[in-house]
Amino acid sequence: MKKYIYLFLILTVPGINGCKKDYLNRQPTDTQNTTNFYKTPAQFTQAINGAYAPLQGLYNGSFWAMGEMRSDNTSYEFNPNDRSGTNKEEIDEFRELNNNDLVGAFFNASYTGIGRCNVILARLPAAKLDAAVADTITGQASFLRAFNYFNVVRMFGDVPLVLTEVQSVGEAYKVATKAHVADVYNQIIADAQLAITKLPVKYTGTANKGRVTKGTAETMLAEVYMTQKKFDLAIPLLRNVITSNAYSLNANYADNFDITKENGPESIFEIQYIEGPNGLGSDxxxxxxxxxxxxxxxxxxxxxxxxxxxxxxxxxxxxxxxxxxxxxxxxxxxxxxxxxxxxxxxxxxxxxxxxxxxxxxxxNFPVYRYSDVYLMLAECLNEQGFAGGGDAFRYLNLVRHRAGLKDKTAGNSNPALNVATQDAFRDAIAHERQVELCFENHRWFDLLRTGKAAAVMIAHGAREKTFKKPYWTVNSAAYSNIRLLFQYPLNEGNLEH
Structure with missing residues (x-):
């Protein structure tokens, strides 16, 4: 049976004390509670596993709808006999309202993960763990908090920036105020930078498969910088991932998705699932x-x-x-x-x-693969200046070789393979990322990051309606308002003062 990170629900809010006498306020010593739990390496390992847990529901549920169906990569098959899936149709066609339950679920799962990381980071200093153990826990919690914030800020824009353990309903209301996008990104960068200094290049033991590494944090931070157009800062991070020699391309592209070959040499981060009636499976x-x-x-x-x-x-x-x-x-x-x-x-x-x-x-669901690093680096190098025979072409063509395709070069006699300008190389990278990383929740973020989302989706929407109308009902409002951000969830907006 596949090894996986075991997941637990970690209770983070202390019990409410109903009496002032100390002997009535004491926590039982024979059960786990907030006063005796965050003490040992095993307990912190259990807690950090709990911080990974919300990602399972996120990727099983709403992420593919918001990260892939939102783009021109995927859509849906209309079901005239069962209309209970309209929440997904609305996301695909830019028709969702602020009470869409999938959008709300994405927001809630992300902040559940953030909250668990906050508790771990708050309780860790007092535990006095061995430095190596504390570093690994700190690195994982910092990465996971940054990763969740990176996802929500790209989806929603201004969002609450919660960095402390919330212990009461009153505190929850206080932290519900939105922070500016720039402040959220500053925290993402700080957390990712800390994670890079604390995480190992690799782990030993099959029980640690699926944990984030230094390379995971470097890859994410590079994507953050690319989103901010800071390509010069992304380049050394991506080069570090390559020179670490911790990863390599699978010879066979399909091996990345073979259930018997998960967490392979190309895997930088993937969401772990395990088959069976244990609540940890994927569907x-x-x-x-x-x-x-x-x-x-x-x-x-x-x-x-x-x-x-x-x-x-x-x-x-x-x-x-x-x-x-x-x-x-x-x-x-x-x-x-x-x-x-x-x-x-x-x-x-x-x-x-x-x-x-x-x-x-x-x-499992792949989040970052080594081929993504090659394509990210190729894009960054091109943004620094087009070079007809430079490294950008080399990294692009390494990915194409594996796919059985010929090199793209500057001055190629075949027009389909000729990439002679910086803009042409941008198009080549966008195309390669679309087919290499399809169904892995990259396409919508790529369109946002490159400023192409509105133009691409307007044209895509027109083609989709033309294709679908002879066969099934298409809502008249489909693709009529290409929003770059999802509407802020209604229930969360009601918490703001």
């Missing part, structure tokens, strides 16, 4: 397979034919982005003609596995 394939795919060969079970299926469906924009001979296409999508509509409707293959129980698989 990606059952969610992404079309609801009218009636065979059982993909998941081992017949599809339930309801609104829980048919999401994150690859678009024609994505399918046509693949070059002839690109090996990544067969590893990423399954070709399918819809039984209901009679149209080509491919679906995601990356997360395919046969499980013993329907909807409970052990497929």
């Amino acid at each position: 990606f394939m059952d969610t992404f397979i079309p609801w009218d795919y009636y065979d059982s060969d993909v998941t081992g079970f017949e599809i339930a034919n309801g609104a829980q299926n048919g999401w994150n469906i690859p678009t024609h924009d994505l399918i046509t982005a693949y070059e002839a001979g690109d090996k990544r296409r067969a590893a990423s999508v399954i070709e399918f003609t819809s039984d209901e509509f009679g149209i080509d409707l491919p679906f995601i293959k990356k997360y395919q596995s046969i499980s013993a129980v329907q909807g409970i698989t052990g497929n």
Whole structure:
């Protein structure tokens, strides 16, 4: 059975004392509570595992809808018989309101993770742990807090910046006020920089698989700097990841998504899942397979034919982005003609596995892969100045080689492979990232980061409506307002003073 980081719910708010006499206020010594828990290395390991836990629900639930369906990479298969999935349709078509439950779930899960990190970082100094143990815990908590903030600030803009342990309802109201985006980014950078100094390059022991490393923190901080257009600061971080020799490209692209080869040499960070009735499984394939795919060969079970299926469906924009001979296409999508509509409707293959129980698989979700580092570095080098035969081309083509494609070069006699200007290289990187990292929640953030989101999605929306209208109902408001930020969740907005 696959080793994984075991996850626990950590209670962070002390019990309310109802009497002033000390002997009535004492906590029981034979059970774990807030006065006797955060003491030992084992307890802090349990606590940090609990800080990873919200990421499982985040990636199982709302992240792919907000990070991939929001983009031109994926959409959905309309289900005329079960209309209970409209919250996802609204996100895909930029129609969601501030009470959309998926958007609220994303926000809440992110702040649950942030809150658990705050408790760990607050309690750690008093525990007097061995320095090496304390450093590893500090590094993980600092990274996870930064990672959650990086996600919410890109999704929502101004958000509350909570950095202390919240111990009462009154305190919760006080910290609900939004902070400026710049202040949130300053904290993300500070946390990531601290994590880099505390985390190991790698761990020993299979029980530590899935924990973040120095390379994870460097990769995330590089992406933060790229989001801020500080490409000169991202370059040394990405070079550090490469020269660490801790990672390498898999020879076979599909190995990145093989359930038997998870946490492999290309993995910099992936969300861990384990098959079985333990609440730690993933359900990606059952969610992404079309609801009218009636065979059982993909998941081992017949599809339930309801609104829980048919999401994150690859678009024609994505399918046509693949070059002839690109090996990544067969590893990423399954070709399918819809039984209901009679149209080509491919679906995601990356997360395919046969499980013993329907909807409970052990497929991990990749967050950062080594190929991403190559493409990020190529982009940063090009932003510093176009060089026809420079390292930017080398890193770009390393990724293309693995896909079975020919080099792109400046002055190539083949127009499809000729990249002769800085703008042309930007387009080449955007294209390569789209097909290399599809279905891994990068595309929407890439469009935001490069300033292309509005133009790309307006054009994509027009194509999508033209494609869908002959076969199913398309809301008249679809793609009519390309918002770059999600609306702030209604319940959270009500907490602000």
